[in-house]
Amino acid sequence: MPPISGYSLIQPKDQVWKVANPMKIPFTDLLEHTRSEILGARIWRFPPKSANTWHKHVKAEEFYFVLEGTGRMRVGEETLTIPRYGGVLVGPGMMRQVFNDTDHEVLWLMIGAPEQEFGPGEKFDINLFWPTDPKQLPKELAGTVWPPPDGQSTA
Numbered sequence: 001m002p003p004i005s006g007y008s009l010i011q012p013k014d015q016v017w018k019v020a021n022p023m024k025i026p027f028t029d030l031l032e033h034t035r036s037e038i039l040g041a042r043i044w045r046f047p048p049k050s051a052n053t054w055h056k057h058v059k060a061e062e063f064y065f066v067l068e069g070t071g072r073m074r075v076g077e078e079t080l081t082i083p084r085y086g087g088v089l090v091g092p093g094m095m096r097q098v099f100n101d102t103d104h105e106v107l108w109l110m111i112g113a114p115e116q117e118f119g120p121g122e123k124f125d126i127n128l129f130w131p132t133d134p135k136q137l138p139k140e141l142a143g144t145v146w147p148p149p150d151g152q153s154t155a
Helices: none
Strands: 017-021 024-030 040-044 061-068 071-075 078-082 088-089 097-100 106-113
Touching: 040 097, 061 071, 071 088, 071 106, 088 097, 097 106
Parallel strands: none
Antiparallel strands: 017 024, 024 040, 040 106, 061 088, 061 106, 071 078, 071 097
């Protein structure tokens, strides 16, 4: 994976908010318009009582940084509380899940490398990322229905 040559300026107007499947969490891919194969960076808006998938990565390290609110996440068997401007680095192979068990939106910056976890000749296998049900919610969200039913907005 070669690094980019020069630089890429990212303007706020370049950001497009999308909703990630299968958990319907709004995000913007900060490096979508660059050619980086090494680094991924996204901002995620976690609505109240929401969670992303229970997953792991094959090669990527991920850095999770709380921009607004109080962050909560599962890493392996531990539940962490991360204050605003605090962060957590999680290595490949560790199960993780960001969730929001508060009544307020939480804004996260997530940076990962390498962006592409499979190279030429390597077969992509979704089960390497989701070895168990990716939609399982942490115990802190017991009784919560997430993701919202089809047709309901998360924004």
